[in-house]
């Protein structure tokens with residue numbers, strides 16, 4: 001109730017799709033149209049590339065030593081570039097990501113198929129598979145089903161998702177952290193578990209760091225950091241072990257939460273639209289066949305699958321309101337002056353559901369991402385990864401992963417509703433990401449894939 005009052009009482013400026021309000025003491029502008037979003041993210045991206053400091057994210061990132069939540073600075077730019085370079089090592093051009101995803105998909109498929117014709121909630125298995133992929137990329141560990149360390153990782157991650165940046169009052173009034181707060185306590189506990197685990201991984205990596213190609217993200221960061229700040233003309237300490245640790249933790253959390261949530265949303269929509277699922281499978285049968293697993297080189301021949309992925313990210317963006325930006329100088333949005341220090345919230349939900357840009361925005365219609373000739377066409381108001389200097393660093397990695405997971409899953413099996421079960425609820429639960437409500441599926445192996453893998 002208190003939150004509601006704080007939000008509602010203080011609305012002071014309304015300019016059509018753009019409005020301002022006070023969230024406690026912080027003047028905040030909310031951007032709802034894609035024109036204004038482009039001004040904030042792209043045209044004046046530099047002006048608005050700052051981040052506010054919040055109690056929960058400061059705790060999570062040791063005072064902003066990460067990429068997503070830390071404020072704009074020359075060190076942040078250097079750090080971001082290092083992360084970006086390290087990611088490309090695992091992305092396009094290497095078959096490493098593909099091998100990693102394939103082995104996770106093989107075990108995911110046999111796990112899903114082991115349920116026979118029984119209905120079950122797919123979320124635990126999907127999260128486990130995605131977590132396994134990210135664990136391999138970040139620190140070269142792969143886990144078997146039921147591994148204790150994997151369970152530990154999944155449970156601390158859930159704890160963080162439940163308690164971080166949820167628009168709670170401590171993120172508005174920092175002094176409230178002095179009062180007992182069960183959610184903040186839980187966050188601290190989860191962070192402690194995370195730090196223990198990652199520090200151990202970091203030490204192991206430091207001890208075994210060898211010449212030659214880095215074998216995972218931690219290796220790449222440790223090697224990249226050696227360049228030192230002086231060589232980049234920066235003052236101060238440069239990229240420290242803390243930065244490396246926070247980056248690994250964040251790559252991890254972001255990689256797991258966003259990918260598994262997007263996959264679960266797409267599955268939920270496929271259960272609502274069996275005709276879409278059939279069309280994807282037809283495309284796979286015609287362009288890949290059943291004799292081999294779909295791989296990255298098939299991507300060009302599977303435009304409809306790409307549309308399904310895009311439509312899933314449009315209709316249920318995992319980040320319906322982007323992480324808050326702040327104005328680093330006096331600037332403007334849509335001709336209205338915006339003072340330095342103003343917080344800016346970009347409402348991606350409203351941009352992705354704006355009837356001026358999308359015909360029947362509430363319907364799941366993957367064809368909207370095809371032009372008249374049947375080629376892929378991406379409208380400029382589609383921004384599931386944000387844009388500009390703060391655009392998601394993991395975008396291409398995420399797209400590759402979504403493609404590999406969905407192509408392999410739909411090639412090998414069909415998803416149906418359990419007998420008599422209602423289709424999944426599509427409303428979603430809003431936390432730091434927008435997650436679907438739990439639902440059940442029945443998995444039916446497709447001809448030739450009865451065992452799950454080849």
Ligand code: STR
Pocket residue numbers: 068156157160161164249250252253254257258318319322323432433
């Ligand atoms: C998930 C839980 C965790 O352990 C670590 C993180 C840090 C990065 C966060 C991630 C979170 C949730 C999704 C975020 C991501 C950074 C970018 C991504 C917020 C809290 C989105 O913008 C959707």
